[in-house]
Amino acid sequence: MVVMTRWLNADEQRTWRAYLTATRALMETLDRELQHDAGMPHAYYEILVRLSEAPGRRLRMSELADATGSSRSRLSHATARLEASGWVRREACPTDRRGQVAVLTDAGFAALAAAAPGHVEGVRRHLFDALSPAQIDQLRRISETMVDHLTG
Amino acid sequence: MVVMTRWLNADEQRTWRAYLTATRALMETLDRELQHDAGMPHAYYEILVRLSEAPGRRLRMSELADATGSSRSRLSHATARLEASGWVRREACPTDRRGQVAVLTDAGFAALAAAAPGHVEGVRRHLFDALSPAQIDQLRRISETMVDHLTG
């Protein structure tokens, strides 16, 4: 079966390349800053954030994986590393004997509290300072549309 | 010295999280598709694209690194891998004895030609099909603003 490829037109091409370049540059900058200032990659920072927001600072592994948009395997490896750093602890789940619960330790909360101001400042400087309020709104709508489309 | 952190307000927070989630989901989807269908990660696909567009299908390593927004180290490793696949060949630069030129082989061009339709279709399906023409325009402007801001 032959299917004609719907190639990108000039506008789409330009949009796609700009989006790729911008996103890559932003993520690399933030990742480098976080690694340098707080000794953790952005993915690990997000894990700590989600745990810190959860009741009791604890979440089932699978819920944490969903919240951070990560695979179970990735989260398993990451948790092992965070556990070695003393920032997260694993406990058995009382209601499901297969389950594990990741718990943010006090040291983990402290590490997050130390990292957050610098990182938030980075997000502001590298992203929001460049955009108008209207653009921030547009970016939110576009991103939410994308999320719906990709996961719907 | 004490500096007050300029925290994100609710709108910014929501925008940031949606952007992160959307971008991660999109990139992972495209990367997985490309890996599955063409046996290469997205970063390598981009290298082949840039080479295919260059005159003589060849570029200096440093130009290629800039074009793909990659570090020299990353490009070195990637080129080694692409060379092992027979998709890229390295030649000495005639004008600068330190230099190397990456050349896209016929096999590399064929691999790109085989991968491109599926990948472009993926970009269209997962991104552009979800956005209105106005949103595509907004995303382009936002992304170009970000690139200027991050690299300016």
Next chain:
DNA sequence: GCGACTTGGTTGAACTCTCAACTACAAGCC
């Protein structure tokens, strides 16, 4: 209660990326 299927989570190998160190050559300066 028992087999089949599904879900929760981990593991190891292969792969990619980052960082810092390093070699080699080019360019500027005296």
Next chain:
DNA sequence: GGCTTGTAGTTGAGAGTTCAACCAAGTCGC
């Protein structure tokens, strides 16, 4: 020329991610 500094690119080690295989425990149907 000879010295210093900058640029081009590579390398190896360490860290993070993916994929597939796997075990253990829950769930469903009969």
